[in-house]
Amino acid sequence: MPDSPARRDDDVLISPSEAGLGAGALAAWRVGLLVVSLGAWEIAARAKWIDAYLFSSPLAIAQRLVELIQSGKLQAHVYVTALETLLAFVIGAVLGVGAGMLLALAPRVTAVLDPFIIAINGLPRAALAPLFVVWFGIGLGSKVAVGASIVLFVCLFATYHGMRNTDSVLVQAVKALGATKGQLLLKVELPFAVPWIVAGLKTSVAMALIGVVIGEFIAASRGLGWYIAYSGGTFDTTGVIAGLVVLGLMAVALDMLVARAGRRFTRWKPDVVL
């Protein structure tokens, strides 16, 4: 089996069994860590060891989240940001996988484009965002563009490397069975790249969210990024941290979603890759 990046146990940094922890003990440690650190933070804020104006406190943040949910504002922001992230992810992934395929099929074109691709990918997206605002407006379009511009390159490189790594014996075997060039692409090279593409998608979904939030920072009137920027502008630390908490939860949810979808496509892989 050739090396490939996506394995089942790649969904987490380390599996419980590798760490020598039972599932129950693991959950207990995690909850314990959360309770202790939040408790310490709350106590420190109430005892005025830290300035609550600068650092807020867990209860204040929880209270803010409840208010935001009751007023329906949180749902509205989450909806906007989630929609932008999803669009950025899908558009970036389709363009990136497509471009990666084309480059893998055209080595000469790739050789010519190589430095340009590296240069464009190297541009900080925060610096590109103002340009996207000019091109795509201050609405949804510019945020999707920032997110997609990150996802595109991650997926491009993943697809390209996956296809280029295709085991030549497999290509020869299917060619000997009478495959045309198109059939080789669809039935060998592209499926071979799937674990790379899945790994790329997993990495890029979090980046789609980052890109969208950057876009919302630059120019927006809605979305979690806007809410965080707006709260920051009014020195409302509670608002900033409440927004960050929701962003973190979104990142975890998106990651789980893509990981689950990805496992469907890599089910054929052995559990243990030597």
Added chain:
Amino acid sequence: MAAVVELTAVGKWFNRGTERFAALDNIDLVVEEGEFVSIVGASGCGKSTILNIMAGLMRADEGRVRVRGNTVRGVDRKVAYTFQQASLLPWRTVKHNVEMGLELRGFEHARRARVAMDLIDQVGLSGFADAYPHQLSGGMMKRAEIVRALAIDPEVLLMDEPFGALDAQTKIHMQNLLLETLKKRHMTVVFITHDLEEAVVLSDRVITMTQRPGRILREHTITLPRPRDARTARLDANFTRLLRPIWDDIEPQEARHAG
């Protein structure tokens, strides 16, 4: 009998760095219909290159190559090829791997499933039709690879050291499976191997090759009676007598290689 594979004055050059060397030089070889011909030689003698040229996977630089009466320009759809290395697609089940050739030919789903399952049954893999290659033993993978080749109903079977990576026991099983298959199906086989005993057990003719540039040294006709059994053929009184001259052709090269 008609010639199914005809190589006339075939030559092939390879580049290694700036150096250009002849891999094959002036190869003349005719394989008749229904014949089983093995090509043996030390590593690097170009025997796999000959097979690749026959299969249309590689072009000859000199000479003429004809298979089934046609000049070879690409892969012939009535010619199948098997490899030494594992070559099943790891993301496909055994059944879907075996169906591949028919899928590429645009056969409808029900028909290719029927052909595949029938062949899978014949080699005793029915219980593993839905298994993925990594769940199979080396011998099972080989069987799946052979039936994948048979599924396209080939007239010519080109085999590049197919059993090279197997242990001795499994190898004999696979040799018998091949002998059994050839009793039932009329095919012309060109077989590349390192294993001189294997060549004698299976073949009608064994071609020995020299090393660099690869040239045909001699051909040996194997007169062991058919049907053969891979185990008992080795015990035939004539077996050693037939093996000896082949051994004498190859041994000095292998010794030089090892030294």
